[in-house]
Amino acid sequence: MNRSDLPVPDLGRQEFELPRAVLWDMDGTLLDSEKLWDVAMAELAERLGVTMTVALRQSTLGNSMQGAMTKLYVAAGIAEADRDLDAQAAWIRGRVAELFAGGIPWRPGADAALDTVASLGIPMVLVTNTERDLTERALPTIGKHRFAHTLCGDEVAEGKPAPDLYLAAAAAVGATPAQCLAIEDSPTGTEAATAAGCPVLVVPSDAEVPPGPGRTFRDGLLGLDIADVVTAWRPIGSAGDSVGH
Template identity: 70%
Template sequence: MSSLPRAVLWDMDGTLLDSEKLWDVAMADLAAKLGATMTQELRQSTLGNSMTNALNRLFDAAGIAGADRDHEREAQWLRDRVTELFADGIPWRDGARDALELVAGLDIPMVVVTNTDRVLTEKALPTIGPERFVATFCGDEVPHGKPAPDLYLAAAAHLGLAPSQCLVVEDSPTGSAAAEAAGCPTLVVPSDAPVPAAEGRVLRESLVGLDAQTLAEVFRLAGGASGGEVDPAPVGD
């Protein structure tokens, strides 16, 4: 018998949705507007960041001094640009839709935990189906977004569970660091930036082929506390 997590906490951008490609466009446009060049290194440094941290990296690259940094104006510009891009449709990460159906079929509660601001999260939720989730936590609703643990701690507390009972699914170094800081076992499916191996993480190339046995094994290998039980898979066809 193998243990399943008591809950699954899903990152959204880059994990469930292949939306980082759309964010790439918006961030490059904003960088150009600010007078900076969007290099691969700069873009990777912003992946999974809160709005404030991402903007500060762009301001740094553009050489904009602290007194001249208008976070609210540039954040609104970025929200508007991303909204335009989302309107044409947001693609799924490979295997993500089936993974959601798997976890739902196992009657495991799911929560969206994203650094994305609430207003943009609401634009993306119709694609993944808000009815699938018992709650949604956004980066502008906690004192500190990822890589701080606040979002994951809030999600676990909302469910009345210890962080060690919740499996996090992430794609970025920033999100994985937040899950680690919160004490959550983590399945990492990297998108645009490599994520280093670490204790408490299991890395997988994609969500394709995820089944109950694999979910339980990932949870065990990542150091999760015991949850529900799943019978061993039958041998043979």
Template identity: 55%
Template sequence: MTDDRVLPRAVLWDMDGTLLDTEPLWGRAMEEFARGIGAEMTPELRNATMGNSSVDALTKVYEAARVPESGRDFEADEDAMVARVLELFATDLRWRPGALSALDLVAGAEIPMVLVTNTVREVTDVMLETLGRDRFVATVCGDEVAAGKPEPHIYRRAAELVGFCASECLAFEDSPVGAAATHAAGVPAIVIPSAIPVPPKPTYTYRETLEGLTLDDLAAVFAAR
């Protein structure tokens, strides 16, 4: 029997909130940082920083605390944030529901996978010990492109690394910032909101969880287009 399904040429995975349940831990670290510089981590501020690159997230907290530009030490504060996040990950790092089976499904179909994350390389390399470094043909981090999500650079770079057009790839994302990056890059996405709603775009397909994901679900994204 001929399989007429059109599957993605590559699958591009977001990490935080999509594969690993790290958003609560990032939230805790961000709250501690905000409190330390005199800002209140309101739900609105936390939502605004979710899925951001380190520079973007720190900038929003600096602005909330009214820290003048001359008093913003991005390098030192990012180093401190990374150290704190790694402490938290060492004791409470968990998979998102269905994520491990979803990775196995795509690997079993021999579709190359790329990890595409706004998280800095130093943290990503630690996370890959849990995710399985060998699962991915490449990884792209937020500190390795001109600008992280929601800009399109990180997804364009991922497609370039696997040698396919962005429109032939499929992304998985959980946040408004990450999903916006896929749309800007022309990558269709399956969106599984983890903490806050993701406004609709014509290139998004929504799921509540990765549990029960099938190859037919991946093919349906391209059939619908």
């Protein structure tokens, strides 16, 4: 079915148009992989001599490797000259790879939500701060074939919360960020999508995401349908953010 032939529900607007692309975050949005990262990050924190508190872990959610590591170093009181980022990043990559090998659970409703968006004929792009090697280990679970492109945090100048990944994702499908809908779970990822100019459907997982222009909130991906996509995708600054169900 062509996307132009799809019936769009009456949501109180005169005209409807679907986004040019849907840009999906991975960890915490599609996959419940943050629980696996929790294990590795807590172990690394212990190696660095600091306790991984809930607040510290939440501050690292959705971060690039360097961003997350820097927050651990600061919490541990490790001076910049004494930080061995390369060695410790290599350790955490290896540990997360071990954990991924045991299987990565889906977030509730995520598999069906991908199918729903695909059925609308909307191209999808995976936009993740996770580095390419670990992303490739996760893609067999999600299905690489679903995505027109996959973009990773180590493939842009700056990862989330900088807008680089979302700007690159929109450009990859020949669209502007405002023509795309981003789907995110974390404050870091939502900030990145907003900074790029994408409307965002926020499905919070482990950390609260503040409201803001262009952000629509939903409790999760279970039951996501065309009405949710149409409602969430609208120009930044349009009246009335929609808060979840």
